[in-house]
Amino acid sequence: MQKTGIGKCILVLLMFVFTVKTTIAQKFSPSSYIAEHKNIAQQLMIETGVPASVILAVAIHESAYGNSKIAQHLNNHFGIKGKNSSRTIRSAYKGYSSVRESYLDFISFLKRRRSTSSLFDDYGQEDYKSWVKGIGRSGYSTTGTWSAKILATINRYNLDEYDQQSTPLPAVLAESTHKSADVLLNEMEKNESAPTFHAAQTHIVRKGETLSSVAKRYDTSIEALKKRNNLQSSRLSIGQRLLL
Numbered sequence: 001m002q003k004t005g006i007g008k009c010i011l012v013l014l015m016f017v018f019t020v021k022t023t024i025a026q027k028f029s030p031s032s033y034i035a036e037h038k039n040i041a042q043q044l045m046i047e048t049g050v051p052a053s054v055i056l057a058v059a060i061h062e063s064a065y066g067n068s069k070i071a072q073h074l075n076n077h078f079g080i081k082g083k084n085s086s087r088t089i090r091s092a093y094k095g096y097s098s099v100r101e102s103y104l105d106f107i108s109f110l111k112r113r114r115s116t117s118s119l120f121d122d123y124g125q126e127d128y129k130s131w132v133k134g135i136g137r138s139g140y141s142t143t144g145t146w147s148a149k150i151l152a153t154i155n156r157y158n159l160d161e162y163d164q165q166s167t168p169l170p171a172v173l174a175e176s177t178h179k180s181a182d183v184l185l186n187e188m189e190k191n192e193s194a195p196t197f198h199a200a201q202t203h204i205v206r207k208g209e210t211l212s213s214v215a216k217r218y219d220t221s222i223e224a225l226k227k228r229n230n231l232q233s234s235r236l237s238i239g240q241r242l243l244l
Contacts, residue, residue: 028066051128053159057150075099078106148219205240
């Protein structure tokens with residue numbers, strides 16, 4: 001009987017550890033990630049001219065909403081390669097002492113590269129599409145659909161709304177509005193059927209959309225979408241979530 005009791009205790013302990021690890025691995029949902037990082041994105045936009053929407057969308061894409069291994073262990077939210085001193089994981093990606101440092105280095109990375117430094121002179125904070133296309137052309141990612149996915153992320157979460165704030169909020173105003181609801185984030189929370197982390201980018205089917213139109217929007221093929229989502233036909237239903 002004693003051994004049985006010990007066995008049950010061990011099982012409960014293992015289940016607890018697994019639950020804790022799972023919770024840590026799924027720290028952010030899309031809306032909670034944006035809520036936590038939109039302020040630094042807007043501040044960097046004000047200081048440098050890089051649209052906050054672009055900063056957030058690249059971070060979301062490259063770090064899987066802050067849930068990737070390099071984001072968790074190296075504070076790397078932009079997929080920038082370099083040295084790190086981590087003993088937890090072996091990676092070719094750069095390590096940072098904080099997430100803020102990663103955001104700052106992303107801007108520095110764009111400034112110090114000849115292929116992207118001209119963007120600061122050519123485009124303003126309201127022209128997020130040109131910024132995304134310019135970064136994409138520079139070879140930031142070797143994936144041909146990178147720019148399309150970044151733009152899709154901006155559109156899906158209406159991140160361009162954060163490009164509208166051109167000056168920092170005064171301290172008093174910021175304090176008074178701290179408790180007010182963020183309309184955009186509230187809408188996002190309503191639209192998220194589950195607050196769990198999705199490793200792959202997804203698309204929610206809207207009225208009038210077809211598999212063909214979705215494939216065209218994300219620069220992929222109908223067959224690729226069908227295979228990714230185990231679809232037997234091309235029929236879609238409103239509200240259906242598609243893996244991209």
